[in-house]
Amino acid sequence: MTICSRRNFVSGMGALILMTGTTIKSVAQNEKSLKTVRYAMVHDETACIGCTACMDACRKVNSVPEGVSRLEIIRSQPYSEFPHVKYEFFRHSCQHCSNAPCVSVCPTGASYIDKQTGIVDVNRDLCVGCQYxxxxxxxRVRFIHPVHKSADKCNFCRDTNLAKGKQPACVESCPTxxxxxxxxxxxxxxxxxxxxTTQNYRTKxxxxxxxxxxxIPSKEGEIRR
Ligand code: SF4
Ligand code: SF4
Ligand code: SF4
Incomplete structure (x- = not known):
């Protein structure tokens, strides 16, 4: 190989390495941009004091009328004897299932999973109130909203607090x-x-x-299924 052709070979290799580097970088960038968000929530039963501030905040921020609710904190039967009575508190709300039966059965596409966030939501304009x-x-977390008459439930405040760049109302309001x-x-x-870093469980x-x-399971009582 002459000096000239060797130089061409070396500079060609350099260009190839540079191109490969660029390709690897752009593939990594593409993969990053393709990675979807999947929102989830943890309720730490060991920290919950059952104050229901989260329920009140949800009702206010999402204009949920009395008589229906997107979120309930269910108090257990008492454990131990007076005056050392203890309770466990359980969050009851939409689970934002990745394999959601409410979405599969909806005949109009009103019930759907948002591809950007994984949040299960309802398009009121498409809902015909069939209740499937x-x-x-x-x-058992869905209901027909008494005002707009379409199916409703927790949507992690997608159109209220999340849209404003805030945490869901329940999270914001929790004192513990x-x-x-x-x-x-x-x-x-x-x-x-x-x-x-914790032991945790999901239901059903x-x-x-x-x-x-x-x-995160309470230290009192039993794990629900
Ligand atoms: S409404 Fe029920 S089935 Fe649908 S995502 Fe929420 S918990 Fe799952
Ligand atoms: S009530 Fe609305 S969201 Fe539920 S299945 Fe019927 S059309 Fe779909
Ligand atoms: S606001 Fe927090 S401590 Fe109070 S009931 Fe809700 S989750 Fe529990």
Missing amino acids: CIVVCPY NALTFGDINDPNSSISLKLK VELGTQPNLYH
Whole structure:
């Protein structure tokens, strides 16, 4: 090989390495941009004091009328004897199932999973009030909204607080930080770290719904299924 052709070869290799580097970088960037967010929530039953501030905040922020609710904190039977009575508190709300039966049965596409966030939501304009989604939800969290007459439930404040860049109303209002919300597809998010560092459970996983509401079990009572 002459000096000239060797020089061409070396500069060609350099260009190839540079191009390969660029290609690797752009593939990595594409992969990053393709990674979707999956919002989830953790209710820490060991930190919950049953104050119901979250329920009140949800009602106010999302204009939920009396008589129906998107979120309930259910108090258990008392444990131990007076004066050392203890309770456990359980969050009852939409689980934002990754495999959501309410979405599968909806005949109009009104019930859907938002591709950007994984949030299960309802398009009121498409809802005909047939109630199939209410019947099929194994968690019993849906209702017909008495004012707009379409199916309704928790949507992680997608169109209210989240749209303003805030945390869901329940999370914002909790005085004991019993609620953690975030992206479980991000391994460094506070929710991912919480799930990695605690014992936690989800309900009715045997149905294949893939719920995205997690609970850190209370030290009292029994784990619900
Ligand atoms: S909890 Fe019920 S309403 Fe919520 S996504 Fe699952 S099936 Fe649908
Ligand atoms: S009530 Fe509305 S959201 Fe539910 S299944 Fe019927 S059309 Fe779909
Ligand atoms: S605001 Fe927090 S402490 Fe109070 S009931 Fe809700 S989750 Fe529990």
